Amino acid sequence: MRALVVRATGYIGSAVARRFKAAGAAVAGIARSAHNAEVLEGEGVIPVAGDLDHPATIAAAARDFDITVLAGIGSGTDERAVVSAVIESCRRSARRFIYTSGTGVLGIESRDGQWSDYTFAEDDPFPFPGGATRAWRLPTEDMVRTAGLEGVAGMVIRPPLIYGRGGSTQVPAIFKSVRTTGSACYVGAGLNLYSNVHVDDLADLYWLVATNGASGALYHAVSGEADFRSIAEAVASVLQCPTRSVTFEEGCGIWGEQIAGVALAVNSRSIARRSQQELGWKPRHRDIIHDIRAGSYFEKHTPAG
Template sequence: MNLFVTGAAGFIGGSIATGLVKAGHAVTGLVRSAEQAEQLKALGITPVVGSLDDRDVLIAQAQASDGVINAASSDHRGAVEALIEGLRGSGKPLLHTSGSSIVGDASGGKGSEVIYYEDQLPEPTVDKAARVAIDNLVLAAAQQGVRSTVLCNTLIYGHSLGVNRDSVQLPRLLKQARKSGVVRHVGPGQNIWSNVHIEDVVALYLLALEKTPAGTFYFVESGEAAFIDMTRAMAKAMGLGEPQDWPLAEAEKEWGYEMANYGLGSNSRVRGRHARELLGWTPKRTSVEAWILDEML
């Protein structure tokens, strides 16, 4: 297939684009700079320089492709509207990347027993309402002749398969620990996130491209862990002392409101049945703690 990928110079998009090339697809990737364009060329990806605000570019690339993967931003409505416009009536796939902080509870590091399922989503918080509205816009495009789907990723671990980029959550904990000599988690660190390895993410996107039913929402997960268990593994791997609780206010100073409250301080416990039942996805990596201990550094 001839595929168009936004975010092709990022961690998720770059890993997916590289996986597509290895699988024999021709990939065009949207990047923001000439430097990123050169990085893509080295990976066998055809670059297009532009941004998510370039509506005409997005429409033209969508029309010229056999399918689109939006992996640049979960929160840019204009880009999604342009991609849907370019694909309307074509029956081509549109895979949109979302994130499971849409069910995050901003608990300040406290634990929760609540687990969410793909057909039982809660009303979004005020902070996440706009993202959920974009997810719903993508799913509704199935009624406009687009084979649209939302892949809602959990905490992704593993090293980039494409350009040299970090994932969102664990590298921030690692960077803080290297800077201070102390591994820290938000509050007591009892909060739990579902998680998935980047290699399994790429495998799922490849499956979804080929055979996802239109209008399907997927939680992308292969396990879960409390942050205190991940920080303990990180401290052990780094040869540091026991991880320490960090008040939310201090965490916000280091990581900002969004990351401290949702990315690192919330519970996001989900179960993804659709990928396994509809696509036959079988994740191979199921222990984030083992990865932290054996492969992170």
């Protein structure tokens, strides 16, 4: 298999590239500059010229590969334009395409940090007002899935909170709150839940979808869940500091309104029914709290690490 991984040096993309290479695939990544090309080569990834701000260059590159994996875009880029261009490229060349969305589209606002008992499988109805993430991302999901039903092998993966290897969005945000306030902070009661998956288990799912995924299908990737107060307590145990509840407004001051509102003051609970039943996906890592207290985050944030 020849695979083009867009954002191959990012948190998700680098894990996907490692997994595909381990399976014997020839993996390439988009290089916007000579420096980007050097970084890719250092990771054993073939650099291919392209620029996400010019979607036609991504589409042109995709024609030379069996599958294109869009492992994130980055702020400031017209994601829908990139996806549309890649879909058209795949339509002309009978290639496969994986689009990375996220369970932010299932986010239920929780500015008081209370939990919700709503959990969603891949195609369950969502009986709540959609937030900003759902408003712009769900139409892109639908575009990929519709193309998948019209002859383009387009598939969508929705990761939840991703952790492992010292990365993530939410976990580093809690560590950041310690640097800013002296405490590991959470919003309100901190009982709100976000399903999670280890980045290496997520990469396993990408490989399964690439090799056996159904055109037009949506796949979740979930191995566990934890509330944000428990995550903050784990961070506090690493840094030997107190925890603290903050209001949503205080949280916006610590993390910015985007991260506070979309990533930390919500419930986003999902299950990976289709991924497990149809693809046989079996996550190996199931404990985000242990990874914080004694795993990759402990190693990253303590002098001994």
